[in-house]
Each structure stands twice: as C-alpha cells, then as structure tokens.
Amino acid sequence: MGTLPELFPEILSKGRRNVPKDLSLEDIAxxxxxxxxTVSRVINDQPYVSQKNREKVLRIIREHNFQPNLAARALASQRSRVIGVLIPHDVSDLFADPFFPILLKGITLASNELGYGVTLWLSTVRNHHRSFYDSVFNESLIDGLIIASATFDETFLKWLSNFRKPSVFVGAAPSSMPNVSFVDVDNRNGGFMATRHLLDIGCHRIGMIEGRQKQSSSDQRREGYIEALEKADIPIDPELIIPHGNYTESGGYEAMKRLLVRDVDGVFAASDIMALGAMRAIREAGLRVPQDIAVIGFDGVPYGAISNPPLSTISQPIDLLGEETARTLVYVLDNDVPHALYKILPVALVVRESTSRMVD
Amino acid sequence: MGTLPELFPEILSKGRRNVPKDLSLEDIAxxxxxxxxTVSRVINDQPYVSQKNREKVLRIIREHNFQPNLAARALASQRSRVIGVLIPHDVSDLFADPFFPILLKGITLASNELGYGVTLWLSTVRNHHRSFYDSVFNESLIDGLIIASATFDETFLKWLSNFRKPSVFVGAAPSSMPNVSFVDVDNRNGGFMATRHLLDIGCHRIGMIEGRQKQSSSDQRREGYIEALEKADIPIDPELIIPHGNYTESGGYEAMKRLLVRDVDGVFAASDIMALGAMRAIREAGLRVPQDIAVIGFDGVPYGAISNPPLSTISQPIDLLGEETARTLVYVLDNDVPHALYKILPVALVVRESTSRMVD
DNA sequence: AATATATATGGGAACGCTCCCAGAATTGTT
DNA sequence: AACAATTCTGGGAGCGTTCCCATATATATT
Known part of the structure; x- marks a missing residue:
C-alpha cells in the first residue's frame, strides 16, 4: 500500500482547523x-442554587450552546461516563454472526440513554497480546467494562486480574472468577425446550450439534437436551452429540454430515448459524427439512426467519441481553454497589417450518 | 420494570471500590x-532524552505497569485520541443487516491499530432529536467523527453544520455538503457489472430492485444498470425498475412480486438482503432460481454464500471500507490536512448458483 | 429582635498531564 | 582554549472541570 496521500485521487479544498475556542464554565459564569x-452546580443538577440564577445560567448555556469539557470533567471527577466493551479474542468472523452486533446495539442504546458513551475494543490475531490490553485499552478513560466473550485465554485472564474497575460479563464469567457480575440467558432451559419440542412433534432419534465444549453456553444447552431426553425415558446416545460445531455454518454442515449416517430424525443445533449449515447438509443428502429431519436452532437471529425453510429456534432476547448488561454496569457505577450481581434472562421457543412436520 | 436491585436474584460478595490510587507521571519521575x-518525553517518544534516562524511565514504567491518565492527557493536549462513530438515524433494524457490523469492525480494528479508541453513538426513534447530538455526543472527548449513514435528516444536518471537528463519511456525503471527506465503493461500476453479468448468461428482460430513491448508493447502482443495458442496445423499461426495496428482506419480496407479473428472466437487487427476499417471492410463485429467473444481489454479505441457492453478488470490501475510513480520518487528524479527501474502493463480481444458468 | 438553621455563593486547590522556556551539560568548530 | 551549536533537563503555567471550605444571605425559631 502506498502512502495515504497518493491513495486519494483528488483533493478538495476546505480548511477544518483553527476553529474558535470553546467556551468554558468560567465564560458562562x-x-x-x-x-x-454556581454554573457547575447548575450543570450537574445540584441543589443550593437560587431559582433565579439557575434559570439565568441555563438560558446562557442554551444561547451559547455550551458543552462542558468532558476531559476536564473526567480528570476532576475521576469518572469519564464512558464504558468499554471488550471482546478478548479474535473477531475475524465474529461479525458474520448477528449475535454480537445486536448485543452491541443493545449495550450502546441503553448506555447512551443512561448518559454513558460506549467505546469498543476489538482484538485480532495480530494485536492479541498483553500490550494490546495495556496500551490501547487504557483504563483511565473508562469507568467500567463489559466483557463479551465465550472463551478466555491466559493472556486475557492475567490482564483482567489486574483490572481494577467494575466489569460485567455477557454470558457466563470464566470459571476462575466465580464472584463477578454477569448477565446471561437461560441456556439450559432453552436446550430443554428445543429438545422437548422435537419430541413433541414426534422425533425419536434426536441429534445435537454443540458449539464448543467446555464453553458454558454450549454445555448448558447440552444439559437441557439431556434432561429432556431423560425425562422422556430416552437413553442418551453419545454418538448423537457432535461436539465441535464451532458456532459456524460450515461447522454445522460438517457435524450434520456425521449425524446423517447415524440416522437421526431431529436435530438441535446450539446456534442458528450451525442449524443453517445442518440444513444445507441435509439438503445435499437429498433429504427434506422437516419431513425427513426436523431442525431447530438457538439464538433467534433474523436470518432464521427467512431461510429456506424458515428455521425454528430458541430465541434469545439479544437486544435485552445487551441492554441489561449495560444497565447492570451503570447501576454498579452509579451506586457504588459492593457486590457482584447477576441476572438470567428467559428464552422462548419459536416454531417455524423447519419443525412443522407433525404439528397441526 | 422494577428497580434494579430487585431484578437481581442473588447477591454475591465482592467489593470493587476503594482501589489503590494510580501512579502519576510525577511518581514515575x-x-x-x-x-x-523527561518522563513525558519518554512516553510520547520525543527526542531530547539521553539514552540512559530513557531506558531507566522505560524500565520503571514497565515495572509499575504505569498507564498515563487519558483524561489529563486529553485536557492538556486538547486531543483525546478517540474517534466517534455516529449513525444519525434510527438503528432498530440496522443490525439485522451485516453491513454495518462488518463496517464497524473494520473501523475499530484500524483505529485501534493506529492508537485510537472508537466510541459509538446510536440513535433511536425515541432519542432522535437535537439534544441527543448536543448532550450525549459531546464534542470534547472525540477528535473526529465517522458518519455512517445513507440518509440524513434536517435535525442531523443542522447539528452537523455546527460540528467543528474533522469528519469522514462512509458512502456519499449529503448533497448539501459537497466538500467533505468520504470513502465509498464504486456503486455505479457494481451496478454495471451485475447487469452485464445477467446479460452474459443470457437474460433478456432484467428487472432491478432499488434500495431507496434519492440515496446515492442506490441511485448509482441504478445508473450502472441503465448503462449496461444501453450499451447492449436494450431499451430501458421503467416498469422493470422497482424503486422501494428499502434494503429489507420484505421490501425485496414485495418488489419481486411486482416484477413477477412483468415476466422478467433476471433481477438485479441493490442489496443481498433484498435479493434474498426476491428469491423467496420467486420460490413462492413456483418458479426456480436460476432456471426461470436469475438473481444477483449487491454487498457480498456472508449469508449470500449459504442461502438456497447461494446468491451471486457484487461484493463490496466492507471491512476495507471501514478500515480506509478510519485511516482517512486518523490521517486528517494526525497531519492537519486542510482539505477534504475522498477514496473510491473497487467492487467485485461473485458468481454463485443464483446466476449459474447458462454459464458452463 | 436576637439567634439558630438552612440555603446560596464564590474562590482556592486539585486532578495529571503537555507545552514552553530558561538554563545546564555536552559536543563540535575555530 | 574559547566560543557556538546542539542536546538535555526541570520547573512553571495552563488545560477546564469538581470539590471543599469559608462566608453571605434568606428563612425559621425563640
């Protein structure tokens, strides 16, 4: 790649600098x-300002479109009103799955409404090392941290142990940190409901495609699956549980190929993306969904609704998950809560054509 | 909704406050x-520090894991090394489309690598008004702004006219601001290539589904479509151009229904999402893609590759678009460029089954 | 009317850096 | 050896807020 100037085919004229200086509190005063x-009190909505002065100051502020300087505020108050969102592993294909974007939307909307900004830090293979966390993700400008990840490596955990500000995990926290705040969905119950639904429509041999083993979301979904089968007095066949769907379309596709030779009539995939991959494998094998094999996913991503056939799923309130996570963190920040908090959000069964076989 | 404490089923114990104070520059000194x-010079990689002292300071910094306070830095230097990403319209269903998330990923990765943080601001119907921009999106903590939007309303444009920091648009800037920096893809050429490809595989009556009229990306794609037909001496039939696909799946579906009665044998949709909707309409009408009607989209989103059938498309380098936008802004910030800059990125034809009819 | 109490106001110090400038130490030049 | 040029170093001022404290003013209480 060339230097930047030569990358630009044309230069248009418009200066942007030497802007007039902003007004300060002192000017408004x-x-x-x-x-x-007094101005400071007005801005921060504090008492001990006479009605008359308050109105006057407010008027001047409005007239001059005054904005307090956040850097000065952050420096003096030791709070930035910014929260960080960190994804502590490679994000290369993370954004292909709508889960994270929707989560981020929820986090950002709720934070913005509570008067907090959100800053985002992503990691790639090439910057994923301690200094990424240390130098780029500087603590001093954020008041707290939302950690969105399902897997945690050593580098990250070590760094986190020195991080001294409130943080909240989306999904389960690492097992090495039992006393940390998190917000999660009811994965186990979701796995149960999905499997129960497949049984209800008449499936007898139900396979499961896991996301990744030792990952709490996937593990809990499997537990729900097992529980549903056990309650129905169906013996668990380990051959029908394919561990490594990796939460990718191709992972689901490969996993399904292995299930096809084991003659299943229903499949519960631990994510919608994997379910889509599974349906592709079924289609290529010349079988039909749901007539030959019923398929249900997990997540409730928008694409499931428009896939062919539309995909039944356990829908997670992803927006809400983000919003609740942000609200939890902001609550901790604004109220100086000395404990860890957690919250489990409910999931819901969404029935579409991919499991419409025997329901009337 | 109840108060937050009652939303939390259980409280675990772990204090988080009263943390030891951070070291300051002075302490390191x-x-x-x-x-x-001298410490400041070392931190900022400036000259005029003896080799001996530089090493010593660096060692102490490392030993104590010192992190300069960004708020103080921002206050003193009047630069925050944070750039803002703003989406100045309702984002309710924006995140259903992977375009924006991937863009955001590109922006964030490139910014982080250049030592900048990214803060994100979203608007919803309920907070979309002037004070959202004024009070939440406070200028003083960002050095510049990336504006990611295809449509601009009055509220926003008015606000933007008072915004005095460098900004770069993703996609075309509003027509009222001719001299502003932007990074875009070659929409016109993409429209041309898509249409040319449909002609190449033998289509004769080619419909187009636009995203939204008066929106430069969509308009330019239509221009390319028209150019391709004209060069092939095919008269333009305005009946075959459906203006309001709205860049949604259902918009594409409805638009396709209107094209079906006009007997097309090929369709160019201005986005992949709309193309998926179009394919659904074709399927429901009992016709086949590509045998009866070939379909090509625009964007190159991951879902196109796994749809049924896989969707041909004009692929945009969305990651790169985000990265280049961030690099452009950072370049402007770091070099005090007095002009507007722009850059047009190339697009590429991706042929999959949805147009595989007559190719061998 | 005198005093206690609550409310209102302003100024100083601090937050932790950057930037400028004065002066010291080092190196180069004649 | 004397001086100029260059490199290096430290202290002061300033960035625009918040927070604390001293003091002034209004209100309530006896």
Whole structure:
C-alpha cells in the first residue's frame, strides 16, 4: 500500500482547523454574572442554587450552546461516563454472526440513554497480546467494562486480574472468577425446550450439534437436551452429540454430515448459524427439512426467519441481553454497589417450518 | 420494570471500590530520579532524552505497569485520541443487516491499530432529536467523527453544520455538503457489472430492485444498470425498475412480486438482503432460481454464500471500507490536512448458483 | 429582635498531564 | 582554549472541570 496521500485521487479544498475556542464554565459564569461554582452546580443538577440564577445560567448555556469539557470533567471527577466493551479474542468472523452486533446495539442504546458513551475494543490475531490490553485499552478513560466473550485465554485472564474497575460479563464469567457480575440467558432451559419440542412433534432419534465444549453456553444447552431426553425415558446416545460445531455454518454442515449416517430424525443445533449449515447438509443428502429431519436452532437471529425453510429456534432476547448488561454496569457505577450481581434472562421457543412436520 | 436491585436474584460478595490510587507521571519521575518533563518525553517518544534516562524511565514504567491518565492527557493536549462513530438515524433494524457490523469492525480494528479508541453513538426513534447530538455526543472527548449513514435528516444536518471537528463519511456525503471527506465503493461500476453479468448468461428482460430513491448508493447502482443495458442496445423499461426495496428482506419480496407479473428472466437487487427476499417471492410463485429467473444481489454479505441457492453478488470490501475510513480520518487528524479527501474502493463480481444458468 | 438553621455563593486547590522556556551539560568548530 | 551549536533537563503555567471550605444571605425559631 502506498502512502495515504497518493491513495486519494483528488483533493478538495476546505480548511477544518483553527476553529474558535470553546467556551468554558468560567465564560458562562462571567456571562451570567455568577461564579464558576454556581454554573457547575447548575450543570450537574445540584441543589443550593437560587431559582433565579439557575434559570439565568441555563438560558446562557442554551444561547451559547455550551458543552462542558468532558476531559476536564473526567480528570476532576475521576469518572469519564464512558464504558468499554471488550471482546478478548479474535473477531475475524465474529461479525458474520448477528449475535454480537445486536448485543452491541443493545449495550450502546441503553448506555447512551443512561448518559454513558460506549467505546469498543476489538482484538485480532495480530494485536492479541498483553500490550494490546495495556496500551490501547487504557483504563483511565473508562469507568467500567463489559466483557463479551465465550472463551478466555491466559493472556486475557492475567490482564483482567489486574483490572481494577467494575466489569460485567455477557454470558457466563470464566470459571476462575466465580464472584463477578454477569448477565446471561437461560441456556439450559432453552436446550430443554428445543429438545422437548422435537419430541413433541414426534422425533425419536434426536441429534445435537454443540458449539464448543467446555464453553458454558454450549454445555448448558447440552444439559437441557439431556434432561429432556431423560425425562422422556430416552437413553442418551453419545454418538448423537457432535461436539465441535464451532458456532459456524460450515461447522454445522460438517457435524450434520456425521449425524446423517447415524440416522437421526431431529436435530438441535446450539446456534442458528450451525442449524443453517445442518440444513444445507441435509439438503445435499437429498433429504427434506422437516419431513425427513426436523431442525431447530438457538439464538433467534433474523436470518432464521427467512431461510429456506424458515428455521425454528430458541430465541434469545439479544437486544435485552445487551441492554441489561449495560444497565447492570451503570447501576454498579452509579451506586457504588459492593457486590457482584447477576441476572438470567428467559428464552422462548419459536416454531417455524423447519419443525412443522407433525404439528397441526 | 422494577428497580434494579430487585431484578437481581442473588447477591454475591465482592467489593470493587476503594482501589489503590494510580501512579502519576510525577511518581514515575521521582522513582526514576528525573523530572516529570523527561518522563513525558519518554512516553510520547520525543527526542531530547539521553539514552540512559530513557531506558531507566522505560524500565520503571514497565515495572509499575504505569498507564498515563487519558483524561489529563486529553485536557492538556486538547486531543483525546478517540474517534466517534455516529449513525444519525434510527438503528432498530440496522443490525439485522451485516453491513454495518462488518463496517464497524473494520473501523475499530484500524483505529485501534493506529492508537485510537472508537466510541459509538446510536440513535433511536425515541432519542432522535437535537439534544441527543448536543448532550450525549459531546464534542470534547472525540477528535473526529465517522458518519455512517445513507440518509440524513434536517435535525442531523443542522447539528452537523455546527460540528467543528474533522469528519469522514462512509458512502456519499449529503448533497448539501459537497466538500467533505468520504470513502465509498464504486456503486455505479457494481451496478454495471451485475447487469452485464445477467446479460452474459443470457437474460433478456432484467428487472432491478432499488434500495431507496434519492440515496446515492442506490441511485448509482441504478445508473450502472441503465448503462449496461444501453450499451447492449436494450431499451430501458421503467416498469422493470422497482424503486422501494428499502434494503429489507420484505421490501425485496414485495418488489419481486411486482416484477413477477412483468415476466422478467433476471433481477438485479441493490442489496443481498433484498435479493434474498426476491428469491423467496420467486420460490413462492413456483418458479426456480436460476432456471426461470436469475438473481444477483449487491454487498457480498456472508449469508449470500449459504442461502438456497447461494446468491451471486457484487461484493463490496466492507471491512476495507471501514478500515480506509478510519485511516482517512486518523490521517486528517494526525497531519492537519486542510482539505477534504475522498477514496473510491473497487467492487467485485461473485458468481454463485443464483446466476449459474447458462454459464458452463 | 436576637439567634439558630438552612440555603446560596464564590474562590482556592486539585486532578495529571503537555507545552514552553530558561538554563545546564555536552559536543563540535575555530 | 574559547566560543557556538546542539542536546538535555526541570520547573512553571495552563488545560477546564469538581470539590471543599469559608462566608453571605434568606428563612425559621425563640
């Protein structure tokens, strides 16, 4: 790649610098005929300002479109009103799955509404090392951290142990950190409901495609699957549980190929993306969904609704998951909560054509 | 909704506050036996520090895991090394489309690598008004702005006219701002290639589904479509151009229904999502893709590759679009460029089954 | 009317850096 | 050896807030 200037085919003229200086608190104070302190009280909605002065200051602020300087505020108050969102592993194909984007949307909307900004830090293979966390993700500008990940490596855990600000995990926290706040969905119950639904429509040999083993979301979904089968007095066949779907379409596809030779009539995939891959494998084998094999996913991503056939799923309130995570963190920040908090959100069964076989 | 405490089923114990105070520049200076100024020079990689002192300071910094306070830095230097990403319209279903998330990933990765943080601001119907921009999106903590949007309303444009920091648009800037930096893809050429490809495989009556009229990306794609037909001496039939696909699946579906009665044998949709909707309509009408109607989209989103049938498309380098946008903004910030810059990125034809009819 | 109490106001210090400038130490030049 | 040029170093001022404290003013209580 060349230097940047040569990458630009044309240069249009428009200066952007030498802008007039912003007004400061002091300026507003002078203009309103009060002191800096009074203006500060007005801005922060504090008591001990006379009605008359408050209105006057507010008017001047509005007239001059005054914005307090956040850097100065952060420096003086030791709070930035910014929260960080960190994904502590490679994100190369993370954004192909709508889960994270929707989560991020929820986090950002809720944070913005609570008066917090959100800053995002992503890791790639090439910057994934301690100094990424240390130098780029500088603690001093964020008040707290939301950690969105399902897997945690050593580098990250070591770094995190020195991180001294409140943090909240989306999904389960690492097992090495039992006393940390998190917000999660009811994975186990979701696995149960999915499997129960397949049984209800008449499936007898139900396979499961796991995301990744030793990953709590996937493990809990499997537990739900097993529980549903056990309650129905169906023996668990380990051959029907394929561990490594990797939460990818091709992972689901490969896993399904292995299930096809084991003659299943229903499949529960631990994510919608894997379910889509599974349906592709079924189609290529010349079988039909749901007539020959019923398929249900997990997540409730928008694409499931428009796939061919539309995909039944356990829908997670992903938006809400993000929002609740943000609210939890902000709550901790604004109230100086000395404990870890957690919250489990419910999931819901969404029935579409991919399991419509025997339901009337 | 109840108050937050009651939303949490259980409270685990772990204090988080009263953390020890961070070290400051001054502390590092004292520990290294030099002055604050020297430490500052080391941190900022400036000259005029003896080799001996530089190493010593660096060692102390590493030993104590010192992180300069960004708020203080921002206040003193008037630069925060944070850039903002703003989506100035309702994002409710924006994240259903992978375009934006992938863009955001590109922006964030490139920014992080250049030492900048990214903060994200989203708007919803309920917070979309002037004070959202004024009060939440406070200028003082960002050095510049990336504006990712295809449509601009009055509220936003008015606000933007007062925004005095460098900004770069993703996609075309509003027509009212001719002299502003932007990074875009070659939409016109993409429209041309898509249409040319449909002609190449033998289509004669080619419909187009637009995203939204008066939106430069969609308009340019249509221009390319028209150019390709004209060069092939095929008269333009305005009946075959459906203006309001809205870049949604259902929009594409409805648009296709209108094209079906006009007997097309090929369709160019201005986005992949709309193309998927179009394929659904074709399927429901009992016709086959590509045998009866060939379909090509625009974007190159991951889902196109796994749809049924896999979707041909004009693939945009979305990652790169985000990265280049961030690099452009950072370049402007770091070099005090007094002009607007722009860059057009190339697109590529990706042939999959949805147009595989007559190719051998 | 005198005093206690609550409310209101302003100024100083601090937050932790950067930047400028004065001066010291080192190196180069005649 | 004397001086100029260059490299290096430290201290002061300033960035625009918040927070604390001293003091002034209004209100309530006897």
């Amino acid at each position: 002078r203009l309103s005929g009060v002191s800096r302190s | 004292r520990l290294s036996g030099v002055s604050r100024s």
